[in-house]
Amino acid sequence: xxxxxxxxxxxxxxxxxxxxxxxxxxxxxxxxxxxxxxxxxxxxxxxxxxxxxxxxxxxxxxxxxxxxxxxxxxxxxxxxxxxxxxxxxxxxxxxxxxxxxxxxxxxxxxxxxxxxxxxxxxxxxxxxxxxxxxxxxxxxxxxxxxxxxxxxxxxxxxxxxxxxxxxxxxxxxxxxxxxxxxxxxxxxxxxxxxxxxxxxxxxxxxxxxxxxxxxxxxxx
Amino acid sequence: xxxxxxxxxxxxxxxxxxxxxxxxxxxxxxxxxxxxxxxxxxxxxxxxxxxxxxxxxxxxxxxxxxxxxxxxxxxxxxxxxxxxxxxxxxxxxxxxxxxxxxxxxxxxxxxxxxxxxxxxx
Numbered sequence: 001x002x003x004x005x006x007x008x009x010x011x012x013x014x015x016x017x018x019x020x021x022x023x024x025x026x027x028x029x030x031x032x033x034x035x036x037x038x039x040x041x042x043x044x045x046x047x048x049x050x051x052x053x054x055x056x057x058x059x060x061x062x063x064x065x066x067x068x069x070x071x072x073x074x075x076x077x078x079x080x081x082x083x084x085x086x087x088x089x090x091x092x093x094x095x096x097x098x099x100x101x102x103x104x105x106x107x108x109x110x111x112x113x114x115x116x117x118x119x120x121x122x123x124x125x126x127x128x129x130x131x132x133x134x135x136x137x138x139x140x141x142x143x144x145x146x147x148x149x150x151x152x153x154x155x156x157x158x159x160x161x162x163x164x165x166x167x168x169x170x171x172x173x174x175x176x177x178x179x180x181x182x183x184x185x186x187x188x189x190x191x192x193x194x195x196x197x198x199x200x201x202x203x204x205x206x207x208x209x210x211x212x213x214x215x216x217x218x219x220x
Numbered sequence: 221x222x223x224x225x226x227x228x229x230x231x232x233x234x235x236x237x238x239x240x241x242x243x244x245x246x247x248x249x250x251x252x253x254x255x256x257x258x259x260x261x262x263x264x265x266x267x268x269x270x271x272x273x274x275x276x277x278x279x280x281x282x283x284x285x286x287x288x289x290x291x292x293x294x295x296x297x298x299x300x301x302x303x304x305x306x307x308x309x310x311x312x313x314x315x316x317x318x319x320x321x322x323x324x325x326x327x328x329x330x331x332x333x334x335x336x337x338x339x340x341x
Contacts, residue, residue, distance in 0.1 A: 003241050005335045009229040009251065092222060122258050123222035126333075151312045152256045155327065180323075184312050187294070187324030 013127055016095035020102070020130025029110045030209075030216040033129055035153055036137035037146075038119030041163045043071045045137065045196040046114055050078040052206055057111035057213060062101045064093040064118045071116065081105060092123035095130060111213050121146065125153035132216070133158035140164045144174045147181045155185035159192065161205065166195040223260060226333070227267035230282075231275075233335050243340035246277040250337050254287045254330040255305060261286070289330030295321040299328055 008014065024031045034042050043063075050059060060081040063072040072084035083101045085093060098115065107113075115131060117124040125134070136157035138146055141164060147154040154160065160182055162175065175193070182189055190208060194201035234249055249268075253259045261284045268282045292299045293316035302314035315322040 001341060002337050002339050003237060003243070004337045005233065005237055006337075007233050007237075007335050009226055009233065009333045009335060012229065012232055013225075090225070092225070094225065123225075126222055126257060127225070148312060150258075152258065152331070155256070155312075181313055183323045184314075185291075185325055185327060 010127065013095050016099055017128035017130045020095055020098060021132075023102075023107075024113065024130055024132075027107055027110065028216050028219065029107065029113050030213050031113045031115065031129075031131045033115045033117060033124070033131035033134045034137060035117045035121070035124045035134055035157070036119060036139070036163075037121050037142060040119070040137045040139040040142065041196045042116050042119070042137055043074055045161065045163060045194070046116060047074060047078055048196050048199060048202065049114075049206070049209070050075070050080045052202065053112075053209070054078060054080060056210075058109050059112045059114065060105055060107070060110050062093075062098060062105075062113065062115045064097070064116055066090070066118060075116075087118060091118055091120045092127050093117050093129055094127045098129045111217075112209070121150040121153055125150075125156060132212070135159045135161065137161045137163055138178070140167045140171055140173045144178045147178055151185060154182050154189075157186070157189060159190045159205075159208065162191065162193045163196055165193045165200060166198050223263040224267045226259065227264060227271050230268065230335060231271050234338060235275075237335075237338055238340060241340070243338075244276075246275070246280040246338060246340045248281040248283060248339040249335060250283045250285065250339075252285050252287055252332055252334045252336050254332045255289045255311075256327070256330045257333055259284070259286075259333075285336070287329055287332055290328040291316075291325040292328050293319060293321050294324040294326065295319055 036042050061075050062083050064085045069084045072082045075082045083104050085097050134157045136153050192205045272278045288305050289311050290301050296319045298318040300317050302311040
């Protein structure tokens with residue numbers, strides 16, 4: 001016999017993500033899910049961001065990688081609380097992994113929790129991890145066609161960070177095209193042009209972060 | 221390769237539904253997958269078949285219906301299906317066929333990931 005179901009395939013992940021989100025909201029912790037392809041500069045961006053804000057905010061990082069603890073070690077050098085998740089092959093983090101990682105963390109009074117997802121533009125966009133916002137990072141050397149090829153992430157991200165802009169003079173990357181394409185399905189997305197290496201453009205990004213922390217403190 | 225996690229998700233829901241409806245043999249699962257989810261049907265099939273081996277019904281079938289991307293224009297509210305559904309680039313750069321607006325389209329469908337029904341006895 002035919003049994004109608006109509007249930008979400010990823011409902012288990014979403015239920016756990018909702019639980020996490022409620023916990024973070026109660027704590028007024030801003031949670032950001034950082035997503036990009038491998039090598040776009042997530043860790044470098046985080047190191048610079050953490051170094052700039054660590055005297056103002058209490059922050060934590062959950063670091064997702066398929067293998068190795070190299071990135072977590074780089075983050076830990078900033079003095080910010082870091083937990084490494086090794087997915088051992090899985091190409092994205094899910095809410096259960098984040099739940100397990102938070103068990104090892106001191107979440108009390110945390111202003112910002114950064115989740116650095118596994119480098120991948122497809123799968124991480126599909127799995128909620130209890131975040132307030134997804135932050136997409138696209139680096140100039142990857143090419144300006146990526147938002148067309150991976151529309152789900154770019155349609156859901158609250159912020160797009162165009163990283164490695166110090167390389168713009170050397171590469172054929174059409175910034176205006178990327179902005180236009182991304183806004184087709186996401187007109188309110190904030191786009192910041194940065195270089196995590198030189199610090200160029202960081203003021204706007206840090207201001208955006210500070211404002212979101214303030215809003216979260218006010219329970220918005 | 222999110223197909224394995226998705227196959228696992230299907231299996232979780234199917235097992236609950238089998239128990240809830242007191243069914244013994246699963247014959248078929250029908251799912252709806254939005255085009256934006258970028259699921260590779262062949263890969264999902266392989267993962268599903270692999271997970272079935274650990275169940276009492278290894279011969280069950282999986283039917284995947286791909287849901288095309290449908291957009292809604294923010295200016296004139298026209299709903300439209302971008303013509304070329306195969307190439308993502310032309311989907312998300314599609315201007316509204318009615319008024320030509322090309323910014324701020326709302327995604328009406330193409331993001332769903334649902335189990336529609338199961339057949340069992």
